[in-house]
Amino acid sequence: MTTHPPDRLDFSHSAPVRLWEDGFAADPHRYYGALRAQGPVGWAELAPGVPAYLVTDRRAALDVLHDDETFSHDPRAWEETVPADSPVLGMMRWRPNALFADGAAHVRYRSTLIDVFGLVEPHDLRARVHRAVRLLVGRIGPRGEADLVGDFAEPLMALVFNDLFGLPDSQSDRLHSSIGKMLDGGAQASEGEAEYARYVLDLIAARTERRGDDLPSRLLDHPAGLTPEEVTWQVFLTLGAGYGPTANLLSNTLSRILGNPLYYSTLTSGARPVMDAVVEVLHHETPLANYGIYYVRRPVAFHGVWLREAVPVVVSYGALGLFAEREVTDGRHPNDASHLSWGAGPHACPVKQHTLLIVTEAIERLTQWLPDLDPVLPRERLAWRPGPFNRSLTALPVRFSPRGADRPGEPQ
Numbered sequence: 367m368t369t370h371p372p373d374r375l376d377f378s379h380s381a382p383v384r385l386w387e388d389g390f391a392a393d394p395h396r397y398y399g400a401l402r403a404q405g406p407v408g409w410a411e412l413a414p415g416v417p418a419y420l421v422t423d424r425r426a427a428l429d430v431l432h433d434d435e436t437f438s439h440d441p442r443a444w445e446e447t448v449p450a451d452s453p454v455l456g457m458m459r460w461r462p463n464a465l466f467a468d469g470a471a472h473v474r475y476r477s478t479l480i481d482v483f484g485l486v487e488p489h490d491l492r493a494r495v496h497r498a499v500r501l502l503v504g505r506i507g508p509r510g511e512a513d514l515v516g517d518f519a520e521p522l523m524a525l526v527f528n529d530l531f532g533l534p535d536s537q538s539d540r541l542h543s544s545i546g547k548m549l550d551g552g553a554q555a556s557e558g559e560a561e562y563a564r565y566v567l568d569l570i571a572a573r574t575e576r577r578g579d580d581l582p583s584r585l586l587d588h589p590a591g592l593t594p595e596e597v598t599w600q601v602f603l604t605l606g607a608g609y610g611p612t613a614n615l616l617s618n619t620l621s622r623i624l625g626n627p628l629y630y631s632t633l634t635s636g637a638r639p640v641m642d643a644v645v646e647v648l649h650h651e652t653p654l655a656n657y658g659i660y661y662v663r664r665p666v667a668f669h670g671v672w673l674r675e676a677v678p679v680v681v682s683y684g685a686l687g688l689f690a691e692r693e694v695t696d697g698r699h700p701n702d703a704s705h706l707s708w709g710a711g712p713h714a715c716p717v718k719q720h721t722l723l724i725v726t727e728a729i730e731r732l733t734q735w736l737p738d739l740d741p742v743l744p745r746e747r748l749a750w751r752p753g754p755f756n757r758s759l760t761a762l763p764v765r766f767s768p769r770g771a772d773r774p775g776e777p778q
């Protein structure tokens with residue numbers, strides 16, 4: 367049995383805060399408040415019987431994120447402690463990619479991603495986003511009503527990634543529908559996972575055979591010499607890390623803009639930039655709410671708590687925004703430096719600038735095409751998907767004057 371200093375809190379017999387309960391999706395900040403009341407590190411459950419340390423204090427979070435001698439990203443020792451059918455394994459299981467690697471293996475994988483995304487020029491990405499918005503407005507514009515999650519944010523990310531992968535738009539529906547089934551987590555989740563795997567495997571097989579001017583081809587030709595199998599895993603990670611969180615950042619920001627006349631009335635005049643709303647979201651409802659997952663390499667005393675091996679240490683980005691616990695900011699506007707929503711240290715999000723460009727361009731373009739978006743529900747009646755990791759709206763229904771896709775802002 368491991369001994370620990372008597373002045374350190376050992377949670378093994380405490381009742382955890384249950385992040386898998388329905389109430390968490392409805393009011394996460396109540397749960398974060400309960401965790402903060404326990405100190406810089408609280409005791410939570412990610413699924414029934416799956417405990418975790420939740421880090422809710424900025425200083426403690428930075429200590430985790432920057433100390434890769436104490437904290438590892440490798441979940442394999444933890445995996446042996448959870449049942450094979452645990453619902454969190456899909457998000458937390460080890461794979462040979464940058465997110466689950468430490469040290470030299472991590473640097474090797476991560477550098478390939480940084481290099482290939484570095485070759486995507488901002489003007490090129492902007493053009494791809496504009497094309498995707500135009501396509502989607504072509505679909506929803508004539509209807510005069512839409513769900514901005516299922517009809518806009520998610521298919522937009524499928525179109526943009528599919529395009530970066532060098533595939534025709536016809537393939538993006540395949541990507542959207544397979545990831546959609548997976549994210550819903552319902553009866554069709556494993557079918558969705560299999561379809562998604564088939565999409566990526568077909569893509570890498572095609573690019574191994576014949577290169578194109580696209581991300582997978584650049585990964586295959588990278589001097590780090592990744593095997594096709596390793597490229598497959600980096601593409602899985604890119605899509606997994608990028609698709610859901612970015613679609614959620616987009617729809618969470620749209621809901622904040624549409625629910626606040628201060629934003630929406632000035633959006634087309636440019637008085638209040640979209641980026642302000644994005645930053646508010648990164649503070650109050652950041653999309654990757656609890657997905658900075660680390661493991662101590664040996665038992666250690668940390669900010670008053672005794673951390674044990676093979677128990678996840680989760681940096682709660684959702685609890686960390688400077689103003690996360692309250693909507694009113696006393697007249698001060700939260701700024702981009704005072705949240706940690708992109709992570710920090712060796713695993714910090716390598717694609718932050720691309721993501722911000724996608725989200726701001728998509729919103730600006732959409733509101734040019736459809737300038738009178740009117741939310742069907744007040745913001746407080748919108749529903750959020752359950753689960754500990756993501757902050758994700760189930761739907762964002764809107765009405766607007768029907769438009770054609772050929773003339774922005776012009777009624778049909």
Ligand code: HEM
Pocket residue numbers: 464465466476479603604605607608609611612615652653654657658659681683706707708709710712713714715716717718720721
């Ligand atoms: C195009 C969209 C995106 C892509 C391709 C992407 C890709 C990645 C990748 C590959 C990693 C792992 C890096 C590593 O382990 O070295 C990562 C980490 C991370 N990303 Fe992103 N990301 C995207 C969007 C987002 C969004 C929207 C957020 C949330 C605001 C986000 C937050 C994070 C965080 C917090 C981490 C670090 C997690 C940790 O502490 O382990 N990312 N991202």
